[in-house]
Amino acid sequence: YRPENKSLIIRVYNSGKGISETDLKTLFDRYRILGDLEGNNYTQTTSRNGLGLFICHSIVQSLHGTIEVKSEEGRFAEFIVRLPHLEAEEEEAEPENEEPETVPVLSSPIDETGLPGIVSPENKPCVLVVDDNKDIVWLIKESLSEAYTIVEAYSVEEAIRLMEKQTPALIITDIMMPEIDGMELISRVKSDKFTRHIPLIVVSARISEHDQAEGLDLGADAYLTKPFSAVVLRSVVNRLMTSKKELKDYYYSPESAYEQSGGQLIHQEDKEFMDAVTAIIRENLDKETLRLELIAEKMGMNTRSLYRRFKKISPLTPSDFIKDYRLNYAAQLLVTTNLSVQEIIYKVGISNRSYFYREFAAKYNQTPKEYRNKG
Incomplete structure (x- = not known):
């Protein structure tokens, strides 16, 4: 204690490891951790000094004091705390009107996920x-x-x-x-x-x-x-x-029922319907009997209901959709296989060669041979 300036000085000196100059800059930062992170096990994993220095620094500051560190790495570390003399201030005691302490509780309301969740009395997540x-x-x-x-x-x-x-x-x-x-x-x-x-x-x-x-x-x-x-x-x-x-x-919104498909926004139920139709077409593509009636039978619907449902979703009629699928698959086979054009015509369920050539040229503006060579 120094009576001349009414201050209390506390010195803590320790010889040994010391503190590096780099660590001195963040010594009292509660968000920085010293020590060998990999060398410590379990409870010692984060640091050797913990949060003690940060807490000490906070207390000294609250008492209008200062804390100084001197260190030479590998030799020593010294902490010097200076606390000024402060007059105690007496405060009038206020009548106690204690309320029960609010603490986090475990309860069983439903959280925002729709499942039971832990909440506080303040209803914070x-x-x-x-x-x-x-x-x-x-x-x-x-x-x-x-x-x-x-x-x-x-x-x-x-x-x-x-x-x-x-x-x-x-x-x-x-x-x-x-x-x-x-x-x-x-x-x-x-x-x-x-x-x-x-x-x-x-x-x-x-x-x-x-x-x-x-x-x-x-x-x-x-x-x-x-x-x-x-x-x-x-x-x-x-x-x-x-x-x-x-x-x-x-x-939970109506938007979740829609998704992008083929460049347009489509309702999930409609997409599932079209996926089912497409699967039937794919499985029966080589059959000449692949028509609206066959799809309706496979889906357990009458042809009128299927046609109406289909037209609400697609700009094409069911017959045009089947034809378009056949031509797209034929074009794919032309560039990915060595099958002859005649073999491809049979694979996509078309029996009329002239009809195939005419419709293919109308869709792709070139003959099957030209399409294959270009691909």
Whole structure:
């Protein structure tokens, strides 16, 4: 203590490894982690100093003090804390009107996926964080708690027990954990039809391309390496949650019943109908009896109903559609096989040679021989 300037000085000196000049710049940054990430096992995987320095720095700042670090790598590290004398301020005690503490709870409402989900009293989406390092869990919680309720699990077994009770909106998991590792958790989540829809993010010190590829191949939606950026983590979580909601909204919307086919937007039921018609044509292409009546019989419909349904979907009549399919297949055979033109005519179910040549020329503006040579 120095009475002349009313300040308290605390020095902590340690000989040994020291701290590199590069690490000194980010020593008090809670989003940076020191230490040999690959050399530590399980609980020591993330760092040797944890979040202690960040917390210490925050306390010193709140007391209007300063903290200084001197170090020479391979020799020593010294921390010097200077705290000014502060007058204690007395505050009038306010009457206590305590309300029950609000904590995340496990309940059983339906989340936005339509499945039971873990929610908080504030109705924030729930994120399940799985990591055996409590510092990392705390760090992720600090990064996301403003927009999400965080449920903590310190082992895969604990995470599985929580998920058996309720379904989270998103999962963040480490890989290296004792007994059951994160890869097994990813595999279990993504192979279960009741949980495979849950977005899953890996945050791990295993940074090799092989590890990242393995996690993504198992079904992880994103793979972040430690030390990670809280800004990037929030962005990834927000993107996955937004994509999840947009996908749910799409499948509950009328638009989901349509898809692109043949350059036009077509209703799924209509596409299934046309696919069935096309399959019958393909299977019976070499038959001269391939007409509207045969297709109607195969589909269990009368010819009038089939014709009306077909005309609502296609600009062609059923007869023109069959003819067009035959000519397209003939053109394909001309350039992909050595079959003679006569053999191709028989394969597409046309018995009249003159009719084939005339219709082929009308469609492609050239004879079959010219088409083959050009192809």
